[in-house]
Amino acid sequence: MRSDSPKTPYRGGRVSARLDVGVFPFYKFEGANARDNGPYYVQLADQNEGTDLAKLNFYQGGQALPTLVPGGTRGVRARQRMGRNPRGPASTYYEVVGTHFDFLEVETPVSGQLSAPATGLLVPRWQVVSPGAQRYTFAVDFGTTNTHVAFATADRPEPQPFRIGTEREMEVVMLNRPLPSSDFVLPKRYGPDSFGMMPLADTVRNREFVPAFIGIEGAESAFPIRTATCESPAFISEGNPLLFGSINIGFYLSRDGFLYNHPEDGRYRTNLKWNTEGGERAAGVERIRAYIRELLLLIKHKVALNEGDVRATQVVWSRPLSMKTVARRDFHDIWYQEFERVFGEEPGQRLADLSESWAPYLYLTDRHTDGGIVPSERDNVVNIDIGGGTTDVLLLRGKKPEATLSFRFAGDVLWGDGAFGGARQQNGLLYYYVARTANKPVSQEAAAAREVVRAALESKASSADVVSLLFNFDKQLEFSRELRSARQLRIVLLLHYAAVVYHVGQVCQARQLAVPRHLCFSGKGSTYLRMLDLDPQLGTLTEIGKLILEFASGQPAPSDFRLTLVSQPKEATANGSVLWKQAGGDAAQAKAPAEFVLPGVLPADAPAGPPQAFTLAEAESDTIEDEVIANARRLVRFITHDSAEIRGLLDELNVEIDPDFVYNFLDGKLKDSLRAGLNSLRDSGTNADDRLPETLFFFPFRDALFQLGRELFKRYYASQTH
Template sequence: MSKLIGFTNNGGNDWFNSSPYGNKEIQGIPDPEGGHALNAPTSIPSPFARMDLVRKSFENIIESPNLLFLQERNRVIASKEDEKLVSQCLDLCEILFNYNIYKNKIEIIEWDKTVQIDNLKRSIDKGHRRLGEALELFLLQDAKSFNFNEVRSFYLIKYNHQVIGGTSPLTLFFSVGKDISNLELKSSKGKSFFSDIVPLYERDENFQKYLYLLFKSNAELGSKMKAFQEYLVKSLKFLGSINQALFSELNTSNPSDLNNNYVSLNSNKAGQVVEVLGVHLKTVDPNVLIKSIQKSDFIIYSTKIDDKLKPLVLQNSFNSKLNYINANWDTRTTVPYKAEKENLELRKLPDQDVIYPYLTVSDFFEPNIIRLVYPINDTKYFDGNLKLNNPEDTKSYLLPLKPLFFKYFDTEDLINGGLGKPTILIDETSVGHAIRVQLKIPINLGKDYITFERVYHNDGIADEVVNKGAIKEHQFALTLFPHIKYLSGIDPYYKIQLIDRDVAIKTADAEYFLNFYNNNSSSPVDIEASKNRSKKLKGDFSKITSTYYGLNKNFDYIQVDNGFAKGVIIPKWDNPKTGLDQFNFAIDFGTTNTHVEYTVGNSSPKTFEITADEIQAVPLINDKIDHNFSGTGAIDLRTNKIREFIPEIITKDTMYNFPHRTVISQSLNNPPPMGGNTLIDFNIPFVFEKNSDNNSRFFTNLKWDSRETNNEHRVKAFLEQIVLMIRNKVIINGGNLEETKILWTYPTSMTPSRKNNLRMIWDELYHKYFNKNNNTVDISESIAPYHYFKGSAKLEGLGSGISVLMDIGGGTSDVVVYKKNMPLLLSSYKFAGNTLFGDGYKDFGDIANNGLVNKYKAQFNDILENTNPTLCGIANSFYENQKSADYNTFLFSLIKNKEVLDKELLDYNKKIANDNDLKIIFLYFYCAKVYHIAQLMKINELALPTNIIFSGNGSKILNIITPNQKLLGDITKNIFLRGYNLDSYLPDGLKINLEKEFPKELTAKGALMYNKLGHEDVNLDEIKQVYTCLEDENKCSLLNAELDEAVLDKVAEKVKTFNNLFIDLNNDINFFDHFEISHVSFAKFQQIVNKHLKAYTERGIEYNNKMETGNAQPQVKIAETLFFYPIVETIQQLIQNLSIISANED
């Protein structure tokens, strides 16, 4: 049976005439795939045939109303293949329109038909020659129908070095026949090129505008690419039903916009423009592309940066319909948690081939979060809005933020939050105590937020690629001094303490570094000085590493880096008040104790304090919450901040207050070789006499000990810390720094050179921290206390008669005689508290042979061992230091120590007052001072005094002698009468003026009153007088060169005269009856008191010369009387002998 092979309805037998296939016949051919096939059923013999196939697909697709696959009953109008070829043609067109996005992967290669065919035809390879001839044949044969006669060159498009298509004179572009659906190229709308079918009306609006402008500006394209032109017409019509705004814009577009809005597309050959049929193709101007990206809703909202390329902020699983790049965000877009490129400028946007900066999770979050073993002081430091499942949990976390975050936002933005500001939340998950950190970053002009989130786990392994964080627990603490943000125009000075107690095996090698940043710079602030004072030891849990930093610039946050993890600390700064209040401060820099008083405006003097409302040194640790450092034993994090730094509160109601011991501490194992910095190498140890510190070495006697190496720098450090505390108080309380006055006191016995050195230090500190143009004011310790009593109206007759001020310190005593409140006579000498409680003329201390110490040491040790082992340890450390003065001062301090509960047991002053064997020494000491001033006053023919005023800590010894001031007055009058050879005293009598509660404070208080009320212009050098003991020979002054044997004999004679007078006093005022001085001690006193007086004088001269400069200048006058030199050593001998009187001797 015969079979008709053909697709026409023409029939016949054998050979018959038939017509060629037309469009009608071709469309009538049935498709066995029903039009759903995506690949051509036969191979395409040449690229030119492929071009024709694409044209045919356009002709078919324009028959479909929506320009997609169309089948009517069994008849396929537009096949899936048509749909694909048209879409791929548009894909190539759109890719090259956005060439700058894809240029790193796309190549455009010119194929010049004349040159390339000639090359093939001239080839020595026969196959090449035949190919050239065949191509030439095609080009000539179809020159008119394919527009080849108007084509100079074709342009091949390569992706990753493989051809994926080229230009076509029929449809602008054509794609290759092989499968290219897996190229992973995406459009701005998130569609996959060469895979997804996208009609023109669904594509990027800018791309649509470009195509219509291209054809509107080049009418010849429409006439030669009729199918493409018709496609544009029908796409525009369909667009009118779905996007009227764009439809209108396309209909009214101006052809001139083509060249105005776009730039020519170049091939890979520099300067070569890609063209089709002589029409230059265009591409998005790179600047326009950037501008379009910068219209994205994902642009970070930051008022802080003015970068030309503000980065986008992107996150996974974002589901809000915000504009990404000319299209809404596709929720399927994957954003890497850690970008491949560290440099933001080199990053490619997710799902785009665009190089443009964007931010992702790991740009702002550290891989690890630092967990602290204590709660953060959240009133003074930002805790990241921490929320824990158990509110009683006493751990907290540093902010796991990288410094890059602060390029875009200030610390205040994060702390205060609000509309358009970032917010952070740290909370505990319900699984395994993991910590979740959420960071909301404002975008879209602050109207929307991107949320970065990272969960930190306890397993210790972080992986940023999968957004897994790790918790690292560390034991460290930090304290800022001061905790204030300095106002403009005020030079900032910060000291920072870092304590590291990472003692666990895994973290023992941690080395901490701090970087300080301000909101205005990505570079750390310069650190002026830093120092490790203490160093921890592996396996020794009692050791810590302490590091100190000094900064002279403002900063806003601190990055902590210990090699294991990094974190950020943000202080919630105290904002100082602005004001004009004038502060005045007076500092009594004493041998044993130092005191500070101040006034504000016209107020009365007050003791310097740092109250809870004006804390200067603010720790990261929250001590207001009861905690035990989460059971880690890290108590040193709390205690060491005071040992080597500054207490938070310094008031009379706490352990730490003024007056305070004149003492400085430095590292025991890492001392500064020379020089050193305040609160870095040195600090005033407010724990001195209160808590132990085995990592530090303490220095007392700063005022006089010029022999100790580096002592001048220790003195400066001591005074500088006080000045810094004063300065901070002024700033915090709204004072005027430049109007602040600093007054300091000095003993008149101080040599001019030592006083000048001290003045240089004071003025240097004042110029640095307060006022560069003014100087400090120095006031003699001989003058200041008197004005306290005068200003308080406590003097007999209001000071109208003769008044004697006796200021007894630890190292020196100053005496001034006033007449009608005017100073007439002044004297100063080193015969004070340390004479009784020190080691006399021993160069290096001799505590083991100090009778007073040895008598009471065992008794105090027994009590302290049973009641307070810590204080017992401190006592032992003082004893080991060999200085009796420090040990005795410690025993006196116990009565005020808050840790001592039964103060009666440890009242050293009371024990000595009840010691009948030793009391004679204190009476002898007192009477020597009275006798000395009586002699000077008689020499100067002054009347008997009506007031004797006592000030200074040394005046507390009067309470040891007797609490009865009348009795003290009686013995004082007796001495004056004997000295003056008179029988009776003045009718007005003699008043003893003494402030028992705060004798040390009087000098500083008086200095302020002296300065406030105005004062007489008195030249102290003119009224200063030294009792030479040779006044009866008319020698009222002595040169060092004149201290010969005769002078020493004369001094010894004068002292012996006084000693005999003192012994005879017992006949007028019985020592046993009135002072309970034992008979045995008085007998021994008489045996000892007049021995070796000349030798003791000579030793005193030698010792004091060493204390000053090492050598006495021969032609310089002696600065103090020699009268007390032999008495100093006599007192040592008396203590040694009287302290060992046994009970049966009494």
């Protein structure tokens, strides 16, 4: 059936309607297994003329399905998302719960003398499925910037990215007619040209619903994906959001330049993970709930259509350490509630969580991966997982976990707009790239990518969001390559790396832990290390890391000290979680060692007794402020002046600095940056006698590095752009 197929009204005659209908998921269990059906989501795209919109009525067993009432377990719920507009079809979404449906009735208004609407029937040719023998394990790494989903089966235990790559498992079935199979790759066969007179129905599907394919050649999306939602303009005000009718995963964000400049059609929302505090708590929780529900629906869909047993499917989610207790409880409750909603029963042992610090290490030490770490009782190991918002660290004394750390000093410090949350697009590294490439000729493929980035820039998206797009299009737009030439700006990247390694060294000293033989990095935020070190083997950063660890800990590093960065850093956490669950899910590893918080002052200035975090009131005292800043200043001085070995290696990183300028500029910004961090804690509800959830050491750097990057751009490059 085509999108513009004729319909016959009850009173005779013929009408044409420009409509399309999409159904997700497109399978049905029968008999005793029918309990695993649903929920189903149906999209109605309407590109007719006139005021009134078409609508759908659902039938099962010859009876119309009722409207779903609050607290009900069977029926249909509907919500219009987009009204008539000149930019594309109107859209309405339906949720069918508690049952499948045998057919649906399309009801569309007609012009002229007919008072009754025209109606027609659509009968889905369901894929009938039965529980299979294959057992699936999935892991979800829900990050600040990106989300990755990995899976494995009993027959194929190696973790692999989630993908939808065949017609049988196509996620959403619509009324479009696929193009010839011999002429196009699979996603293109079901792309805009397959929709006849409604090519924009493809955009609506990708923006508001679910993509047909994921992770194969020609597909618009592949994991890892941006951690973002796409929301209707009324999402917050309307209340009781409907998945797809109000909000959905923003799969199309990196392709949808049009929406950046048309907020009346909706918006993409990022920074979901840390947006559950303060005045937006309720909306923040609903965003996370919708995101997780859709992921679980995709997981169930893949299992059902690939001879899997949905009742035996296991899911592991990565547990963040540095969240407040309330936010962490929100995540736990959402995962358990949504698992039960999607899979129809309490999760029991099928749903588990694993610390974000543990999971990457399990991947790095698996003999089938490229981590290359062989655990030994004689060698200490540190894994540093840098995300967008947090860095999580695991220290091991030999094979035994020693401590975990978590702090808000990660990718957004490099690519964001500073700790004060001021004007957007002020990042010096972003300034540099935009100034260098604004008029640079590019290929046709790169031109399409650049238009999306330009739309984001024009809409005043945050620096972090624009940079995320640039990393996504790195192959086409060469963001990493351009920044390798930013000789005077690259000190910002080096100082970020140095601060993380320095703090790890001080933790080793506090724990009486010898300098580790293995310094390992994972997480999407760690990819800047390959941008910083021009040596593919990271030899220069290895030597600098060794020098900083020795300086911070007061101990010599092993002669065979190694730095390891996995080839796909973002995938390490989810892959490690899959391997852990496949191996039986060791309960001791799930608990992980206790989190350790070093105060952040110089070791000689630390209070007597075991190290512990300061309270907010203590941290705001002049004495503690001065001691924290002295510790930060000590590191900066070591990099800019005191270490002849490091200064001798800067040229290998293509880093050039004026030591006095960098040191003096940062020295003037450290205190304001520290105080901005403390103010943000108060604003988020931290009480004066609450112990801080993380070290104070990074607070002086959070805004100071941003300010340094902006100042270095003005000092060395701004005049070149005029």
